[in-house]
Amino acid sequence: MIDQQTNARRDEIDLFDLVDDIRDKWYWVVGVSILGALLAIVYAVTTTPLYRTEVVIKDAPGSDLVAFNQPALRTTLVLEARKDSLKDGGSTSDFALSAEPVFELTSETAFLGARAIIRSASTRKTFYMRLLKEGDERLTSLIYNENLTEEQNLALFLERFSFSDPGAKETLDVFMMISFELKDAQLATDVLNNYVAFALEKYDQQIQSELNRKLNAQLQLNNSWADSLRVAYHADKERRMIELREASEIAAAIGQTQPFYNSNDVVVSSEPPLYMMGEKALKAEISQLKARSSLASEDLFIPGLPQILQNTSVLKAVSVDWDSVNYVLVDQPALLPRKPVKPRKLLAVAMGVAGGFMLGLLAALIAAGSARHVVRPR
Secondary structure (H helix, E strand, C coil), rough: CHHHHHHHHHHCCCCCHHHHHHHHHHHHHHHHHHHHHHHHHHHHHHCCEEEEEEEEEEEECCHHHHHCHHHHHHEEECCCCCCCCCCCCCCCCHHHEEEECCCCCEEEEEEEEHHHHHHHHHHHHHHHHHHHHHCCCCHHHHHCCCCCCCHHHHHHHCCCCCEEEEHCCCCCEEEEEEEECCCCCHHHHHHHHHHHHHHHHHHHHHHHHHHHHHHHHHHHHHHHHHHHHHHHHHHHHHHHHHHHHHHHHHHHHHHCCCCCHHHHCCCCCCCCCCHCCCCCHHHHHHHHHHHHCCCCCCCHCCCCCHHHHHHHHHCCCCCCCCCCHCCEEECCCCCCCCCCCCCHHHHHHHHHHHHHHHHHHHHHHHHHHCCCCCCCCC
């Protein structure tokens, strides 16, 4: 039992013994700490600094998108029904302007669209290829490594960008931050500013293309409606003229020159036979219908067509002052960074000293324990 108690006391760790061991082997603590500090200093001095710059964009006010609030863009013509009979006449009320916009762009949708373009990997890839084509050797040496494949170089370039949307959840403001890192502070600033301008220009081209596409689609639809109405009108016009000629021949055969209606010949709720209008009236109507063909304004006789033609002329007159349009506001352009983000020299040295100190303590304890180690008898 005495031997067991002795062994138990030997197995206990005494804090004061540890302090004595560290004090005896102090040179291990100092030496490893100095070594850690030296390695950290070498790392801080030899590592190429990496600079980061940021751009902040915000949603534009509605006044910057007022060009898209034109009445011609906010309403579209809808063909609901039509009465194109020359006999019954047509009702222009069958053609109405719908509240559905031809093209609409609000501050929110413009910001989301610009945000998607800026964050797009495809946009950054196109911009990267453009940078390489420009042939700036100073910049090319920082973004292109001949020992890597094109895909690897592109992947490294894409990783230099970072995006954050702190305004989406934390505040009521709508904004986005775009960051870019490069080993040259001035080039990092220039590249990021040029990229944002490039992305917004691409978005502007997309909006212009979409607006032209929708305008052309509506114009083609209007033209299709107009052609259909003209075809139907001329078919009805030709049919009416044939009916009038037949009635005129019947009236001439029975000697019905003037209009004549006999109550005995008229059935309740029905119209009298056409020939009873009289040969003279029938030929006059035929003459008038033929005369319409020589008029430049015959389209005015087609129910609903004047509205379509007016809407078409309004759409053709749509003009947007693109220089006055702002989809987003660049709240803060990329500024020249004052200090690099990597390496953080003071932090690196402090971590080197702290790491060296901890390793030195461990080395001192190991050295002290090894010096007093006694092989126990079996």
